[in-house]
C-alpha cells in the first residue's frame with residue numbers, strides 16, 4: 481500500500497483505465513448474460529441507502545419491515561398468501577437455502593437426495609457439495625422437455641426434495657411444475673421452483689396474454705421459489721430472492737445469532753451482514769414500474785426474441801434449438817455439427833454469448849439492454865461466420 485493517499489480525480493482516472501477491459505451493457509455485446517444494468521431510479525435509491533445492514537435487523541428494523549413488505553408483495557405476484565422469505569445475493573444462494581431446508585425438514589432421511597432436471601443450474605451441485613446431499617439429475621427428452629418418467633423413477637425413500645425450473649438457464653423453458661407436484665403429493669417431499677430468471681418474466685407474460693401453465697404457489701405442493709431481482713427485475717447486482725410458503729419452517733430450520741444489538745432472530749441466510757440498500761432499491765423499482773411498466777419491458781424483450789428467431793430461421797445451416805417461451809433463445813446447427821467453433825468466432829468479434837456444450841447450443845438472452853440494431857449487427861456477423869465455417 482502506498483504511504484500517502486492520492487487525489488480523487490487521479491484515482492477515478494486510474495480506475496477508468498483499469499476497467500476499460502470490461503464489457504458494458506450499452507454496446508450490446510453482452511448477449512449471454514441474465515443480468516442487466518439496474519434501472520436508473522433503483523441505482524439512485526441504492527446510493528442513498530447503501531449503509532443499511534440487514535445482517536442486524538434489530539438496528540435497521542424499518543428496513544427489515546420493508547423487506548417483509550416486499551417479500552409479501554412478490555409472494556402475491558406469485559399467487560401465494562403470507563409468503564415469507566428474503567432478498568439474497570442471487571439465485572445460487574436462494575437455491576442453496578432451499579436445499580438446506582429440504583434436507584432439514586427431513587431429519588429421518590440418513591442419505592438425503594434431491595432430484596433436479598438435467599437443465600438445472602450449477603448452484604444445486606454447489607449446494608450438494610456443501611451439504612453432503614446427493615443431487616440426482618432427471619433426463620431431458622430430445623426436445624429439451626423434462627422426461628417425467630425418468631424423474632418419477634428417481635423418487636425413493638431417500639428423496640427429501642425435488643426441483644422444477646421455471647425459466648431454464650440454457651433455454652428459458654418452464655418445467656411441468658404441476659406434474660412434478662402430483663408426483664410428490666402426500667410424500668412429505670419439499671418442492672422448490674427455481675424461477676431465478678422466470679420469476680420476473682412469467683407473471684408479466686401471463687398478463688400480456690401468453691399461455692403460461694401454473695408454475696408458482698398456485699400449485700399447492702410448491703413450498704418455495706427462487707426469483708431474482710437482479711435478472712429480469714432490473715434490480716441492483718447482486719440481489720436474488722427466496723420465497724417460502726410456511727413460516728413455521730423458520731422455527732426449526734432457522735439460524736439464530738444471539739449477540740446482535742437488535743437481539744436474537746431466526747433467519748435462513750448463508751451470509752451474515754447483507755445489504756439493505758438492494759432491498760430498498762427493489763421495493764422502489766416495483767413501485768416505480770408497477771405491472772404496466774414491467775409488461776412494457778417484457779414485451780420489448782419478447783418482440784426482440786421473436787425478431788431474432790425469425791432472422792436465424794433465414795440462415796441456412798442454423799436453427800433455434802427450441803421455441804422460446806421467454807426472452808432466451810438457443811441457436812444450434814441444423815446438421816447436429818458442433819456449435820463450439822461458432823462460439824469461438826463470436827468471441828473473436830467480441831460477442832459474449834453463453835455456450836452449453838452438453839446441449840450443443842449457444843444462448844442469447846434478450847435482456848432489456850439488447851436493442852434491435854445490436855441484433856442486426858449480430859446477425860450480420862453470424863451470417864459471415866456461418867459462411868466462413870461452411871456450416872450447412
Ligand SMILES: Cc1ncc(COP(=O)(O)O)c(C=O)c1O
Pocket residue numbers: 514569570571572573575601603645647648649674675676677708720
Ligand atoms: C435458473 C437459474 N437459477 C439460478 C441461477 C444462479 O443465479 P446467480 O448467478 O444470481 O447466483 C441462474 C443464473 O443464471 C439461473 O439461470
